[in-house]
Amino acid sequence: MPTGVTIRDVREQLFDAADRILLRHGPSALTSRAVTAEAGVAKGVLHRHFADFDAFLAEFVLDRVNRMDAQAAALLDAAGAGSVADNLTDALIALFGSVAVAIVALVTFRDELRARLRETWPAGVPVLTEAVIMIAAYLAAERDLGRLAPDAVVDALAPTLIGTAHLLFADRGARPDREAVHRAVTAVVAGALAP
Incomplete structure (x- = not known):
């Protein structure tokens, strides 16, 4: 993902990516790397919006x-x-x-x-x-x-x-x-x- 590009509704983009991974592959496939890759964003984007991956998952649920x-x-x-x-x-x-x-x-x-x-x-x-x-x-x-x-x-x-x-x-x-x-x-x- 190029720097300086604004990502609109990044939280929803990450949550939707988590949905797709869960539906396709189940909970064992849900990792921060899988979510950011599915969402098409850099891994650091998730950690800028959430304290850690479990905080992301709690807010997602x-x-x-x-x-x-x-x-x-x-x-x-x-x-x-x-x-x-x-x-x-x-x-x-x-x-x-x-x-x-x-x-x-x-x-x-x-x-x-x-x-x-x-x-x-x-x-x-x-x-x-x-x-x-x-x-x-x-x-x-x-x-x-x-x-x-x-x-x-x-x-x-x-x-x-x-x-x-x-x-x-x-x-x-x-x-x-x-x-x-x-x-x-x-x-x-x-x-x-x-x-």
């Missing part, structure tokens, strides 16, 4: 968690429309079809990253805990609309759905089709649907 806000809002807006199982299926496919599964692997792969995340994220894996919150809010809205039974325990259903979807998507070699995800969602929520 939190940035990707913050991007889930739009997805959570869209799911909440879907409450009362379509079927509960279809809405959940679409949300889980969007969530786990993104870099989310790779981020979970990254967080479990790097001890120092987990330690850094604990400074601002007190419990759980950020992507998964945020996903549970998103699903629980949606299920609570559906319960309030009468589409789930009044005694539906959304705080148990939400992590069950996230765990089930994570297991379906965890194998990077074979992604589940929509029907497989829908069957799993239907099995989890069947007893909670309003009669």
